[in-house]
Amino acid sequence: MDMSLVRPNIARLTPYSCARNEYSGTKVNALLDANENPYNRPFNRYPDPLQRELKARIAEVKGVPAQNIFLGNGSDEAIDLCYRVFCQPGIDNVVAIEPTYGMYKVCADINGVDYRPVLLDDHFQISAGRLLERCDAHTKLIWICSPNNPTGNNINREEIVKVLDNFHGMVVVDEAYSDFSSKVPLRQEAAGRGNLIVLNTMSKAWGCAAIRLGMAFAEEPVIELFNKVKYPYNINLLTQQKALEMLADPFEMDKWVRTILLERGRLMQAFADLPQCERVFPTDANFFLARMKDAQASYDYLIGKGVIVRNRTRVSLCHNCLRITVGSKGENATLLAALRQQR
Numbered sequence: 001m002d003m004s005l006v007r008p009n010i011a012r013l014t015p016y017s018c019a020r021n022e023y024s025g026t027k028v029n030a031l032l033d034a035n036e037n038p039y040n041r042p043f044n045r046y047p048d049p050l051q052r053e054l055k056a057r058i059a060e061v062k063g064v065p066a067q068n069i070f071l072g073n074g075s076d077e078a079i080d081l082c083y084r085v086f087c088q089p090g091i092d093n094v095v096a097i098e099p100t101y102g103m104y105k106v107c108a109d110i111n112g113v114d115y116r117p118v119l120l121d122d123h124f125q126i127s128a129g130r131l132l133e134r135c136d137a138h139t140k141l142i143w144i145c146s147p148n149n150p151t152g153n154n155i156n157r158e159e160i161v162k163v164l165d166n167f168h169g170m171v172v173v174d175e176a177y178s179d180f181s182s183k184v185p186l187r188q189e190a191a192g193r194g195n196l197i198v199l200n201t202m203s204k205a206w207g208c209a210a211i212r213l214g215m216a217f218a219e220e221p222v223i224e225l226f227n228k229v230k231y232p233y234n235i236n237l238l239t240q241q242k243a244l245e246m247l248a249d250p251f252e253m254d255k256w257v258r259t260i261l262l263e264r265g266r267l268m269q270a271f272a273d274l275p276q277c278e279r280v281f282p283t284d285a286n287f288f289l290a291r292m293k294d295a296q297a298s299y300d301y302l303i304g305k306g307v308i309v310r311n312r313t314r315v316s317l318c319h320n321c322l323r324i325t326v327g328s329k330g331e332n333a334t335l336l337a338a339l340r341q342q343r
């Protein structure tokens with residue numbers, strides 16, 4: 001990473017120094033530095049601001065060295081930090097594939113950063129050339145989500161690599177759904193490629209949306225910048241403990257993923273046979289996009305049956321599309337039974 005990409009105030013920033021970071025090594029007999037209450041263990045103590053134990057375990061599970069890992073309060077924190085670290089409000093801009101995950105634009109708007117969407121083609125793909133064409137001297141970030149939300153497909157790897165090779169700013173590749181994909185994820189390249197940031201989350205395959213734990217993988221200077229700008233104790237103790245418990249048994253997650261992929265196949269086939277459905281798009285995630293004859297009508301009908309899907313009809317390239325999350329066997333059966341009765 002080129003340090004001139006960093007906002008000048010952030011490059012100069014002296015971060016908050018946590019009480020517990022200022023000593024090291026010695027045997028502790030009394031912790032009287034942080035104005036904590038001595039009672040109510042273990043919740044009386046501030047959690048590890050750098051989540052060392054959890055990062056060591058994530059390093060093993062994800063195959064990325066601990067010093068190349070940032071942990072956030074959901075991926076959403078890492079997304080926001082990309083703006084706060086790299087983008088000057090009112091001056092810098094970012095380029096993103098379109099359609100994609102809504103938070104990239106919301107965070108751009110909140111941070112006063114110009115957001116430049118570049119439309120995917122009919123196969124929901126993009127060429128590196130089309131993304132790079134929209135960049136100028138003030139483009140700090142390019143957002144690529146793969147597998148992409150809401151389209152479900154992986155973005156062509158050769159094009160992502162071309163962007164990485166030819167763009168001077170940071171390329172953020174959001175791999176929130178990579179555990180559902182048969183493609184090799186990019187995250188292990190993040191430690192070696194200076195301008196790559198890869199995002200992962202515990203919210204999808206790991207079944208932990210409630211604990212709010214997201215990850216960013218990048219070269220060490222980028223991780224250090226994120227650590228400097230984040231809230232000191234951004235990952236609470238309960239989240240760190242629960243994540244460690246989940247990561248102790250990755251086979252449980254693998255089992256869930258296999259079941260979800262089997263269900264996905266059945267559900268997509270059944271959708272393709274529905275008279276209300278015009279087309280089911282291929283997917284590498286735990287959801288799929290279905291083009292309906294009348295998405296609004298099917299969406300409203302399903303709401304009446306207590307079945308909630310995502311209506312994407314007003315999203316670019318997604319006219320008349322519903323985004324269907326693959327649920328449990330029971331939930332999927334409920335969805336299909338309802339749609340088979342729609343008239």
Ligand SMILES: *Cc1c(COP(=O)(O)O)cnc(C)c1O
Pocket residue numbers: 073074075076077101145149174176200201202203204209212213214
């Ligand atoms: C669901 C999702 C996330 C997860 O965000 P968290 O804040 O970690 O829950 C990230 N990126 C994409 C593209 C998603 O669809």
